[in-house]
Amino acid sequence: MRLLLFADLHLDASFAAGPLPAGVAVERRAALRTTLERIIALARSEEVDALLCGGDLYEHERFSPGTAEFLRDAFEDAAVPVHLAPGEHDRYGPRSPYQQVAWSSNVHVFTEDRLVPEVLADGVTLWGAAHHAPTTRESFLTGFEVGRGGVNLALFHGSEVAALSTQESGTAPHAPFATEQVAASGLDHAFVGHFHTPCDAERHTYPGNPDPLAFGERGPRGAVLCTVHDDGRVDRVRHDVSTSRVHDVAVDLAGVAHADEARERVAAAVAGLTGIARVTLGGDVGPDVELRLTDLVPAAEHLDALVPRFGTLGVAYDFAALAEEPTVRGRFVRDVRADPRLDDRTRRRVLVTGLRALDGRTADLAVH
Known part of the structure; x- marks a missing residue:
């Protein structure tokens, strides 16, 4: 099975942290849309079985009706199954576009604040969860057990605790987990958003933000083409889909x-x-x-x-x-x-x- 993973696009980001000239922030926000279009084009050209987003697809406080329409049309045009796991910036709730948009039939949004199963194919299950608040202190993996056979994958937004000191210095972790919890729960691999620095660990993958959001970012971020083998192993190839430089x-x-x-x-x-x-x-x-x-x-x-x-x-x-x-x-x-x-x-x-x-x-x- 071939899956394309991305996360942390942050559509409608303000780009207020850097002293950019007037008009540049507007161009940067437009570039984020183009980057999503590139991700979807890659999913089609690679003929993947599903497109996965590990959260922070957009900025909840800045989300516009135009962005909602853009996302609906873009994912419908993807012509592949799309699975979305809301993070803290695009959290799921009554005012969430995830609940208000009339998504096409190929789009599945995980809505529970716990891992729930979605069958991708015979013998392959994707477990996904959603953030319901700007901060989520509880781990999605605490007390979780797969309890079924086949290949079991997870899609969520969270903080891997071993990397907290470098990734989230000075801030509280979001849905923290230890990498050993992935295997202990019966999962073969976790596809995770939140950290903007990419990471290919044995049991989890952070794709990193696909288009630059700040100065000082490092690592080969982008969309990750994941080949899932019958024994649960995951091979990964990163693709640069960024619009901005x-x-x-x-x-x-x-x-x-x-x-x-x-x-x-x-x-x-x-x-x-x-x-x-x-x-x-x-x-x-x-x-x-x-x-x-x-x-x-x-x-x-x-x-x-x-x-x-x-x-x-x-x-x-x-x-x-x-x-x-x-x-x-x-x-x-x-x-x-x-x-x-x-x-x-x-x-x-x-x-x-x-x-x-x-x-x-x-x-x-x-x-x-």
């Missing part, structure tokens, strides 16, 4: 003496890219450099957006030479260098901050 680029400005040179380095770093790029600036620049992030944007007019930010960027002052000056600056440098209360890192930060202030340069460059 989002890049994280580090630019070393060490030795830069003027703002034009900084713009040239940024332009060179993003010259071959398309889409959106976040540029992180690092290195020690000359003390006379006047650098404002907004001045760097024209360096990448070929991109949909350039988002520059200060990283470990500093100023290359010659403190020894400055200490010799018979000036207020010289006295300031001598006093700070002689202060026994300061460690080296703090001393440098105080020196650079103070010298920038004495030069009237407090707004154009972050100090690190």
Whole structure:
């Protein structure tokens, strides 16, 4: 049996977390729709037996009637069985489009907040569950047992506990489970949404979000073509179905003496890219450099957006030479260098901050 898995598309996402220019967020939301169309086209071309979504298909609070119509038509056109397991962002409930949309006959929505069976084929059962609230603390696998033969698969939205420290730092887990619970319950494999970083474990699969949602995402995310063998083993092949291109680029400005040179380095770093790029600036620049992030944007007019930010960027002052000056600056440098209360890192930060202030340069460059 061949299944195509995706999750965490987040249709109608606001993209408010990043400082994107006006209009770019609208384009990003349109790209998410195109990505779903690519997933469905892949399902048809690969002639899969079913298309699975592991939750967070859309954003509940931002969902529009137009999106409901789009989803209904898109899944009807898929011409294969579609199984949807709502997550916390697209939770199932009275106001949920899952309940209100008149889905075509090939679409099955799991509606219970516990794992319930759906027969995919003779000897193959898909167990699915739905979130009913923005937060679900209970595991779908606690106390669950398959209790039947054949191949048993699961589809749900949840947090694998071993990865919580890297995937959900600082937040409460959603429907947490331990990977050993999959086999202990009698399941052969679990197809899971929620973590945006892809993972191919022995007994579970996270496809990751198929189209970029934030800067800093890593891993070969996309739709996962899963071949399920008669003994329950699952072979996986990932397909890039993304419409958007989002890049994280580090630019070393060490030795830069003027703002034009900084713009040239940024332009060179993003010259071959398309889409959106976040540029992180690092290195020690000359003390006379006047650098404002907004001045760097024209360096990448070929991109949909350039988002520059200060990283470990500093100023290359010659403190020894400055200490010799018979000036207020010289006295300031001598006093700070002689202060026994300061460690080296703090001393440098105080020196650079103070010298920038004495030069009237407090707004154009972050100090690190």
